[in-house]
Amino acid sequence: MASSLPGGTWILGDLSVSRFGYGAMQLAGPGVMGPPADRDAALAVLREVRDLGITHIDTAGAYGPRFTNRLIREALHPYPEALHIVTKVGADRDPQGGWPPARKPEDLRRAVHENLEDLGLDALDLVNLRLGDAEGPRPESVAEALGTLVELQQQGLIRQLGVSNATAEQVAEARAIAPIVCVQNMYNLAYRQDDKLIDELAEQGIAYVPFFPLGGFSPLQSSALSAVAARLNATPLSVALAWLLHRSPNILLIPGTSSTAHLRENVAGAGLRLSPEDLAELDKIGRQ
Numbered sequence: 001m002a003s004s005l006p007g008g009t010w011i012l013g014d015l016s017v018s019r020f021g022y023g024a025m026q027l028a029g030p031g032v033m034g035p036p037a038d039r040d041a042a043l044a045v046l047r048e049v050r051d052l053g054i055t056h057i058d059t060a061g062a063y064g065p066r067f068t069n070r071l072i073r074e075a076l077h078p079y080p081e082a083l084h085i086v087t088k089v090g091a092d093r094d095p096q097g098g099w100p101p102a103r104k105p106e107d108l109r110r111a112v113h114e115n116l117e118d119l120g121l122d123a124l125d126l127v128n129l130r131l132g133d134a135e136g137p138r139p140e141s142v143a144e145a146l147g148t149l150v151e152l153q154q155q156g157l158i159r160q161l162g163v164s165n166a167t168a169e170q171v172a173e174a175r176a177i178a179p180i181v182c183v184q185n186m187y188n189l190a191y192r193q194d195d196k197l198i199d200e201l202a203e204q205g206i207a208y209v210p211f212f213p214l215g216g217f218s219p220l221q222s223s224a225l226s227a228v229a230a231r232l233n234a235t236p237l238s239v240a241l242a243w244l245l246h247r248s249p250n251i252l253l254i255p256g257t258s259s260t261a262h263l264r265e266n267v268a269g270a271g272l273r274l275s276p277e278d279l280a281e282l283d284k285i286g287r288q
């Protein structure tokens, strides 16, 4: 289905999604623990996501934990046919709010079944294997963990697979084991470790889904970004989203927000047209 949202659509394996998606992490309570402070506002954000025609929601059982998936179900089940919910497994939460790895076969099986139960689904559209830890990617084999997800896929519980928080080597290892439709890593205007990987994935028709597209818990700040935004009469965060859509056709956006007003602002802002001069100026930010 065509999307009137900025960026149009992308195909993740057999799933058509709007390139403008939504990241649900901000809906949980402080520190991504517990329920949201304002439950009705969180439900309203999710319904606005649907009403704007966004067909890609990114979530994880670890958000809350489990609260965010249950909110998604409450707000949107039965889901519109076009809507695809992408989840992650591979990290748990500890009582201090940490994100310890949980990638043993039994952890992954439990996580997939919890996601199915909490989201009210018979099969998960896309599961990302979340690697590394809260500090970033770590070099380690993905074979055992991905093998477990492939088994669950063969049982019909998962449609498509992706990896997250992965090194380029892990992406290559994963692709030799199973078809991988997306890579979800940290990337934004100011943090550009994956430039080369993005271009390689674009050539292979694999989506790259930057997490922290707006800078994450501390929104992006840069005088060069502010200067371009002022010239365009736009906000810096709008320019940051529009830049990602311009950066490469395989980039999908999943900006997070707990505010319906910010969600609308982000959709409108991502559609900004950037000139070659604007792009050249913005390009320098992450290369300094």
Ligand SMILES: NC(=O)c1ccc[n+]([C@@H]2O[C@H](COP(=O)([O-])OP(=O)(O)OC[C@H]3O[C@@H](n4cnc5c(N)ncnc54)[C@H](OP(=O)(O)O)[C@@H]3O)[C@@H](O)[C@H]2O)c1
Pocket (backbone or CB within 6 Å): 022, 023, 024, 025, 026, 058, 059, 088, 130, 164, 165, 184, 185, 210, 211, 212, 213, 214, 215, 216, 217, 219, 237, 254, 255, 256, 257, 258, 259, 261, 262, 263, 265, 266
């Ligand atoms: N794979 C992984 O390991 C991983 C890690 C982190 C995140 N993720 C995924 O990536 C998604 C995006 O990351 P994120 O939500 O952490 O960070 P983000 O999208 O970079 O930024 C979210 C922050 O920006 C603020 N914001 C959003 N729109 C705004 C606007 N128009 N004006 C002012 N502030 C605005 C939000 O606050 P308000 O709520 O006040 O709008 C929130 O604090 C997550 O939701 C999650 O699904 C994945």
